[in-house]
Amino acid sequence: xxxxxxxxxxxxxxxxxxxxxxxxxxxxxxxxxxxxxxxxxxxxxxxxxxxxxxxxxxxxxxxxxxxxxxxxxxxxxxxxxxxxxxxxxxxxxxxxxxxxxxxxxxxxxxxxxxxxxxxxxxxxxxxxxxxxxxxxxxxxxxxxxxxxxxxxxxxxxxxxxxxxxxxxxxxxxxxxxxxxxxxxxxxxxxxxxxxxxxxxxxxxxxxxxxxxxxxxxxxxxxxxxxxxxxxxxxxxxxxxxxxxxxxxxxxxxxxxxxxxxxxxxxxxxxxxxxxxxxxxxxxxxxxxxxxxxxxxxxxxxxxxxxxxxxxxxxxxxxxxxxxxxxxxxxxxxxxxx
Ligand code: ADE
Ligand code: ZN
Numbered sequence: 238x239x240x241x242x243x244x245x246x247x248x249x250x251x252x253x254x255x256x257x258x259x260x261x262x263x264x265x266x267x268x269x270x271x272x273x274x275x276x277x278x279x280x281x282x283x284x285x286x287x288x289x290x291x292x293x294x295x296x297x298x299x300x301x302x303x304x305x306x307x308x309x310x311x312x313x314x315x316x317x318x319x320x321x322x323x324x325x326x327x328x329x330x331x332x333x334x335x336x337x338x339x340x341x342x343x344x345x346x347x348x349x350x351x352x353x354x355x356x357x358x359x360x361x362x363x364x365x366x367x368x369x370x371x372x373x374x375x376x377x378x379x380x381x382x383x384x385x386x387x388x389x390x391x392x393x394x395x396x397x398x399x400x401x402x403x404x405x406x407x408x409x410x411x412x413x414x415x416x417x418x419x420x421x422x423x424x425x426x427x428x429x430x431x432x433x434x435x436x437x438x439x440x441x442x443x444x445x446x447x448x449x450x451x452x453x454x455x456x457x458x459x460x461x462x463x464x465x466x467x468x469x470x471x472x473x474x475x476x477x478x479x480x481x482x483x484x485x486x487x488x489x490x491x492x493x494x495x496x497x498x499x500x501x502x503x504x505x506x507x508x509x510x511x512x513x514x515x516x517x518x519x520x521x522x523x524x525x526x527x528x529x530x531x532x533x534x535x536x537x538x539x540x541x542x543x544x545x546x547x548x549x550x551x552x553x554x555x556x557x558x559x560x561x562x563x564x565x566x567x568x569x570x571x572x573x574x
């Protein structure tokens with residue numbers, strides 16, 4: 238391969254107008270920041286710095302999130318993280334992002350949700366004022382929370398009506414939590430009735446049954462991951478018929494051992510079956526993923542042409558919870574890419 242080709246490809250994909258609909262604030266810590274903050278706080282790290290982001294799978298990864306987020310104990314640190322995430326979006330030419338933020342991981346802020354939200358919002362607002370992309374927040378429940386905790390969070394969100402918040406989300410490990418769709422049904426119903434959008438992690442640590450519940454029980458507008466829907470042909474047909482988009486994260490699924498190789502990843506089968514798919518980074522810093530890299534990976538593995546690449550980018554914009562002005566601007570730019 239000509240040494241120039243990767244750079245040309247990277248630059249072209251950076252210029253592709255697109256949104257990102259599945260990434261977590263929890264996944265935006267750079268290793269050197271964690272090392273520095275851990276030293277200041279006197280917190281021991283589980284592994285040497287060079288192996289810090291070597292995860293054995295989702296349980297180990299989620300445990301690490303508690304440690305990393307626990308270090309972000311001040312307003313300045315939250316501002317630094319949210320601003321840094323916006324910078325990362327701009328580095329991939331992302332025009333808008335829905336960012337998931339799960340309060341349970343951030344121990345220093347428990348009981349101070351409002352103050353925490355203001356700090357995160359300040360970082361994103363500063364970023365936008367500096368010309369970085371607009372971000373909407375999807376506030377997330379953890380799969381292991383109770384029904385009461387879920388409705389309490391939703392009550393808070395509804396009372397606040399904060400302009401930064403666009404959706405209710407649920408993430409975490411379904412393999413350990415078991416079937417929890419019914420437990421969260423009321424919270425999701427309330428959120429939907431109040432005008433919040435709904436996005437649900439399913440079909441990553443759960444099989445097709447998790448995706449069915451996300452749609453039938455939680456009323457998901459969008460599924461985060463959803464890839465294991467491929468194991469149930471009736472589910473694939475339903476997702477395609479109802480045009481429910483999947484926010485797919487190929488590198489995350491490889492690093493966290495959902496699939497052994499990109500060749501065995503079902504994104505292309507799902508796309509060809511008529512399911513609306515977008516590509517995303519999930520936890521970009523911790524999993525060493527960039528949005529440009531995700532597009533490049535799929536183009537290389539599945540032979541995506543420019544037309545397919547544009548169609549996936551279009552889905553990312555249409556599936557996002559951006560306002561209509563932002564969507565229209567991005568779609569216009571995409572048409573002339
Ligand atoms: N929280 C952050 N990343 C996640 C993932 N890939 N699955 C579930 N919960 C998460
Ligand atoms: Zn995720």
